[in-house]
Amino acid sequence: MKLNSVDISKTASASSIVFEALRRAIIEGEVKEGEPLRQDEIARLFNTSRIPVREAISRLEEQGLVKTQRYKGAVVSGLSATEAEEIFDFRALIEPEVIRRAVPLMSPETLDRARSSWAAFSASADPMRWGDLNRDFHATLYRASGLQYHLDVIDNAMDRIDRYLRAQLVMSNGMERANEEHIAIWEACVAGNAAQAAELTRIHISGARESLLQNINSLR
Amino acid sequence: MKLNSVDISKTASASSIVFEALRRAIIEGEVKEGEPLRQDEIARLFNTSRIPVREAISRLEEQGLVKTQRYKGAVVSGLSATEAEEIFDFRALIEPEVIRRAVPLMSPETLDRARSSWAAFSASADPMRWGDLNRDFHATLYRASGLQYHLDVIDNAMDRIDRYLRAQLVMSNGMERANEEHIAIWEACVAGNAAQAAELTRIHISGARESLLQNINSLR
DNA sequence: ATAAGATAAATTGGATTCAATAGAAAATGA
DNA sequence: TCATTTTCTATTGAATCCAATTTATCTTAT
Known part of the structure; x- marks a missing residue:
């Protein structure tokens, strides 16, 4: 029996899938500057819980692609x-x-x-x-x-x-x-x-x- | 009655406190390259749950200060x-x-x-x-x-x-x-x-x- | 009609719990 | 005794639930 084995530590976590999708959506202009990123909505879209979404958003913020404000959530960064x-x-x-x-x-x-x-x-x-x-x-x-x-x-x-x-x-x-x-x-x-x-x-x-x-x- | 009001949206979240503390510990050499960052240990140290710790670690990874591997956790990055x-x-x-x-x-x-x-x-x-x-x-x-x-x-x-x-x-x-x-x-x-x-x-x-x-x- | 206050709903922050994986230790077989 | 397999423990990934805050809606007063 021949199985194609996959190194599971190399498979994508939920949070990295969400991160990459959001990053791509932002750089391709599919979400506009100022647009809020709703954790629950994104979580539903990806059929996951909010936790990986929060982690993805944290990473996006370090990349300068979104801005978050405490208790107000994340919006897509603009660029003057x-x-x-x-x-x-x-x-x-x-x-x-x-x-x-x-x-x-x-x-x-x-x-x-x-x-x-x-x-x-x-x-x-x-x-x-x-x-x-x-x-x-x-x-x-x-x-x-x-x-x-x-x-x-x-x-x-x-x-x-x-x-x-x-x-x-x-x-x-x-x-x-x-x-x-x-x-x-x-x-x-x-x-x-x-x-x-x-x-x-x-x-x-x-x-x-x-x-x-x-x-x-x-x-x- | 005079009260010093604080804009609560500007107070630090658990995750940003942990992030800043870890960042400082790394740049000051208090945690060495290769050293694992144990989520539960850090969470205990800061008297919080693992969720903000995970978020802080996600951010540190974007900064290149730690490397994470799925299911194996994060270690402090070295520098050749x-x-x-x-x-x-x-x-x-x-x-x-x-x-x-x-x-x-x-x-x-x-x-x-x-x-x-x-x-x-x-x-x-x-x-x-x-x-x-x-x-x-x-x-x-x-x-x-x-x-x-x-x-x-x-x-x-x-x-x-x-x-x-x-x-x-x-x-x-x-x-x-x-x-x-x-x-x-x-x-x-x-x-x-x-x-x-x-x-x-x-x-x-x-x-x-x-x-x-x-x-x-x-x-x- | 407008402003202020109260209540409800939406959303975020994070604690707790459950599921999955990796590594260590113990048991088994040669 | 050593190698392999099984079991146990530690840790990570993330789902669910609870608490906190903000925003929206409704009610009341002017």
Whole structure:
């Protein structure tokens, strides 16, 4: 008798399932800023008790994705134009450095994976996928750096602005320009030109910053 | 009848009390890497139930201060030399930029507060206080930048290495050099020289990095 | 009609209890 | 004696229940 055994300590707990679902709903803009997260409602939705929901919400708060107030519950965090600006500046500081460190370490497999990523972005007619594909492209390149701490921090920065970025990509047809920039970054990586990749990344982020800041109030 | 009213929504929940106490115990090195955090034990210690303890632990995990494994509980995170190195590099990237942005915005009150801070550091005979005083000095200067997102990220980076840094300060009598560097940074700020303050901050962090990396294995 | 007070309902915070899992100890077999 | 299996204990995951607080609704007074 052949059984597919599963290491049960690796299966997802209720709280991590809820956390991931809520995180995704927030970064994809399915729940809006200011929207309350009702523990009992979410618990019903996931057919669990409120305890794992509370734990998930605690984690989301540490990620800055929700704000809780004692006895009043959690609401989805908003992001002011000032905050968005700051987070872009932060990314423009960190990500060029990460990709600069990553370039000399990139394997042919990584570069191939990244090419598939921008190609998929380019080819996708489904706006709902652009956000994930955009992140996948950048994550693939950055991962080669091995700088895990930096990557975790970048992930959080992206989570914080993703819902707006995604809406912006859909609304403004900014994907064409994003794609051109992705290809240019990728080409610099292929050429092993770390400084060029870093500079193009910085320009890419700054461009997204300007574009988003012009429209942030209509993206909420 | 005069009553001192308290906004009850601002009083600390059980879980946030436990979180803060555990966070402090970890960054001060009172619980060591690898040490398990027993939910029932902590709950007894704080005279509460396990639920707030679980929530606190969930939050600590998001901060990277503990690692949990399903059905096995939480242990205090360790930090390898590679990880420590990366976090210092990260700080050396971010903190100079933050102070560079802060310098033109520093008020006389801020500068006076920072002077008090390095003076207190200099005067303190209590090694247990050096860690807090060190952080207080830097936080005072950086806060003037108004870059709240950067500050939160720096706080987390510091939390991740603080237990080792504190042990290092005590063990190596590094406080004298740290203090000289604090004064030099402060003087650059007083002079309004943002570039100098940034460079001295970068050197300060890099020096701490080299020093810590030499000794990290004996600091656990 | 509006404001204030009282009551009810909704929601959160957390204590207690039950279920599940991992690890330790004891029992059994070779 | 050693290896394997079984049983027991410790601990975690989460369901249920109770207490506390906030919000909504209803009633009364002006």
